[in-house]
Amino acid sequence: MEEYLNTPIKEIITKFPKVGEILEEYNIGCVPCKVGSCLLKDIMEIHNLPENEERELLRRIAQVIYPGKKIEIPRIERKNRRKAGDLTYSPPMKKLVDEHVLIKKLVAAIPKIIKNLDPESEKGREVIRKSVDFIRFYADKYHHAKEEEILFKYFDENLDILKVIHEDHESARAHVRAILEGLDKKDKGKIAEHLMAYHELLTEHIKKEDEILYPWMDRNLSTAQVGELFSKFNEADGATDKEVIGNCKKFVEELEKKYKIKKEAVK
Amino acid sequence: MMKHGMEGCPGSRMQDFSKKSADAKEETGKRGSQLGQWPIQLHLVSPMAPYYQKSDVLLSADCVAYSVGDFHKDYLKGKSIAIACPKLDEGQDIYVEKIKSLIDDAQINTLTVMTMQVPCCAGLVAVAQKGLQSAKRKIPIKSIVVSLQGDIISEEWVQ
Numbered sequence: 001m002e003e004y005l006n007t008p009i010k011e012i013i014t015k016f017p018k019v020g021e022i023l024e025e026y027n028i029g030c031v032p033c034k035v036g037s038c039l040l041k042d043i044m045e046i047h048n049l050p051e052n053e054e055r056e057l058l059r060r061i062a063q064v065i066y067p068g069k070k071i072e073i074p075r076i077e078r079k080n081r082r083k084a085g086d087l088t089y090s091p092p093m094k095k096l097v098d099e100h101v102l103i104k105k106l107v108a109a110i111p112k113i114i115k116n117l118d119p120e121s122e123k124g125r126e127v128i129r130k131s132v133d134f135i136r137f138y139a140d141k142y143h144h145a146k147e148e149e150i151l152f153k154y155f156d157e158n159l160d161i162l163k164v165i166h167e168d169h170e171s172a173r174a175h176v177r178a179i180l181e182g183l184d185k186k187d188k189g190k191i192a193e194h195l196m197a198y199h200e201l202l203t204e205h206i207k208k209e210d211e212i213l214y215p216w217m218d219r220n221l222s223t224a225q226v227g228e229l230f231s232k233f234n235e236a237d238g239a240t241d242k243e244v245i246g247n248c249k250k251f252v253e254e255l256e257k258k259y260k261i262k263k264e265a266v267k
Numbered sequence: 268m269m270k271h272g273m274e275g276c277p278g279s280r281m282q283d284f285s286k287k288s289a290d291a292k293e294e295t296g297k298r299g300s301q302l303g304q305w306p307i308q309l310h311l312v313s314p315m316a317p318y319y320q321k322s323d324v325l326l327s328a329d330c331v332a333y334s335v336g337d338f339h340k341d342y343l344k345g346k347s348i349a350i351a352c353p354k355l356d357e358g359q360d361i362y363v364e365k366i367k368s369l370i371d372d373a374q375i376n377t378l379t380v381m382t383m384q385v386p387c388c389a390g391l392v393a394v395a396q397k398g399l400q401s402a403k404r405k406i407p408i409k410s411i412v413v414s415l416q417g418d419i420i421s422e423e424w425v426q
C-alpha cells in the first residue's frame with residue numbers, strides 16, 4: 001500500500017478506473033482533473049477526511065488494487081484532523097469565502113442570461129457587457145488578485161493544488177476574452193458557449209477553494225501569517241475603488257430581481 | 268482517580284489528578300525559557316513597550332502556564348505576552364483599554380487568548396473582544412481553551 005500512497009493519482013486511476021469512482025463517492029474529484037500528478041498520500045492530506053472515513057476509503061482502494069488480499073492500511077498521523085462536519089476559516093480566509101458569495105450569485109444568474117441573450121439590441125449587449133465588467137473587476141481584479149498576488153505567495157507555487165487553481169483562473173480569463181470577441185461580432189453562439197463554460201468552471205472552482213484549498217491552507221498557515229494576510233487583504237481592499245465595488249453589488253442585485261433568482265440557488 | 272468536590276463554582280471545585288503526573292516518565296535535559304520581556308501582568312505592562320510593536324501577542328489566563336506542559340515551546344515561543352485573571356482581577360475596564368491600545372497603538376499583528384475550560388475564564392475572551400470592538404484597527408483573534416489537565420480542548424478564530 002505504501003507504494004501506491006507515493007504514486008501520482010492519474011497513474012493509479014488509469015490502471016484502476018474503479019479507484020476514480022471510489023474517490024468521486026467521497027467528493028474527491030481527481031478523475032476530471034487536468035493535472036493529476038498529486039500523490040495519493042497528498043490527496044489524503046489535502047482533503048483531510050475524518051480519520052475513520054479516510055481509513056475506510058483507503059481500505060476500499062486497497063481492495064481494488066490488491067483484490068482478495070488482506071492489506072495493512074497505514075495509520076496516517078495528522079495534526080488538526082477535521083472532525084466530521086466542521087468547516088471553519090481564519091478571518092482572512094473567511095473574507096475570501098464571503099467574496100465568493102457575490103460571485104456565486106452572478107454565476108447562478110448566467111443560465112438565465114443565456115436564455116435571454118440578445119447581442120443584436122443595445123439593451124441585450126449591455127447585460128453582457130455589465131456581466132463581463134463584474135467578472136473582470138470583482139471576480140478577477142478584486143478577488144483573484146488577492147489570491148494570486150498575496151495568498152498563494154505563502155505557498156510553493158509548484159504544488160499541484162496551486163497549479164490547478166492557477167489554471168482555472170487562466171481558463172476563466174480566456175472565457176471572458178472569448179465572450180468579448182463574441183460580443184464584438186454579435187456571435188450569439190460563441191457568447192453563450194463561453195458564458196456557460198464560465199458558469200461551470202467557476203461553480204466547481206469556488207467549491208474547490210471553499211471546501212479543499214482554503215481549509216488546507218488554514219491548516220498550514222502560522223498565527224503570524226494569518227495576521228499578515230489579514231492586514232494585507234485590508235490594505236488591498238483599502239486601495240480598491242469603493243464605488244466600483246458598490247456598482248458590482250448593485251448589478252448582481254438587479255440581475256437577481258430581474259431573473260427572479262431564488263436564494264436557494266446560492267448556498 | 269479524580270476526586271470531585273461536592274458542589275459550588277466549577278472554577279474552584281477541588282480535583283486531584285496527581286496520579287497522572289506520578290505515572291509520567293522521568294524527563295531529562297533542560298529547556299530554556301521562551302519569555303522575552305518583563306513585566307507580563309496586564310495591569311503592569313505598557314502597550315507602548317517595544318516588544319509589543321507589530322507583534323503576535325498571547326493573552327493568557329494566569330492558570331494556563333501551570334497547566335499546559337509545553338506552554339513555552341508551543342505557545343509562548345515567538346510571541347509577546349500579557350497575563351490576567353478574569354475572575355479575580357480588579358479594574359478590568361483598564362484591561363479593555365490596554366487591549367484597544369495594543370491593537371491601535373502597538374499595531375499588533377494577532378491576539379491569541381488562552382483560557383482554562385472553567386466557565387468564568389471565558390471572561391478573558393470577552394475582554395479581548397471588547398478591546399477589539401472599541402479599536403479602530405481590526406486584527407484576527409484566536410481563542411485556545413485548555414482543560415484542567417493541560418490538554419487543548421479547542422482552538423478557533425473568533426469571528
Ligand SMILES: [Fe+2]
Binds near residue numbers: 144147165169205209
Ligand atoms: Fe480562485
Ligand SMILES: [Fe+2]
Binds near residue numbers: 206
Ligand atoms: Fe476564490
